[in-house]
Amino acid sequence: MKRLFVFSGIIVLSIVLNSCKSLQNANMYSVNDDKTLGQQVSKEIDNNQQTYPLLPEAGNERVYNFIREVRDNILNSGRVQLRDQFTWDIKIIKDDKTLNAFCTPGGHIYVYTGLIKFLDTEDELAGVLGHEIAHADKRHSTRQMTKMMPLSVIASVIGQKYNQEQIAQVTAGIVGLSFSRDSETEADEWSVNYLCKTKYNSAGAAGFFKKMQGKSGSTPVFLSTHPSSADRIQKIEAKAVKNGCSRANSTDSRYASIKSLL
Secondary structure, eight states, rough: HHHHHHHHHHHHHHHHHHHHHHHTTOOOHHHHHHHHHHHHHHHHHHTTTTSSOOSTTOHHHHHHHHHHHHHHHHHHTTTOOOTSOOOOOOEEEEOOTTEEEEETTTOOOOHHHHHHHOOHHHHHHHHHHHHHHHHHHTTTHHHHHHHHHHHHHHHHHHTOOHHHEEEEEEHHHHOOOOHHHHHHHHHHHHHHHHHHTSSSSSSSHHHHHHHHTOOOOOOGGGGSSSSSSSHHHHHHHHHHHHOOOOOOOOOOOHHHHHHHHO
């Protein structure tokens, strides 16, 4: 009887733990909701040039073509689940002081010139882009907003019954969103998974974190959460080895020439 009681307790505990995990990954919004929300946020960003000064494409065609090529190599890896459902457009924000990149729901990617200039290699850029694409592909924003955001606010935005203040509130929340430890780890892992099927060093994101370790000053928004850079480097490199991915570095001369144009 005692063994039966213990066995039953283990089953109950297992059910509870699985339920907690399901709740952790719960998302009350559909993929179409992500797309609609992303369109509204992207529109708010594009119309707010004072806060988000976009680098014009005219005169910067080489830079845009290069960064889109990196994006396309990741999207064509065959590992991006929502490759054909999301937009995956990419824009550059002209701000040399900000080391940041983010991806809205629905796949609108934004990269700051400060980040592009800070990185040393195409592999590192691919690693960061893979990380941000993973946040959208795994729908981390709406998963997190399911847990954190007032439902009335986000529901009104998705339903397009909103005012400008509400849209600005949601946009600021997404741009400055600090993801959970689990979401950051998942994005790091999927960056490796994506790059494993490309020409890039699959642990490209680790190179970025290594460089960040030697930098003093403010921490980029997307590095403000756990785990630490040292822990992330170790896990990213271990994931690359476990997956049997290539870790050969690409040439850096082309990337240097692109940076010189900014």
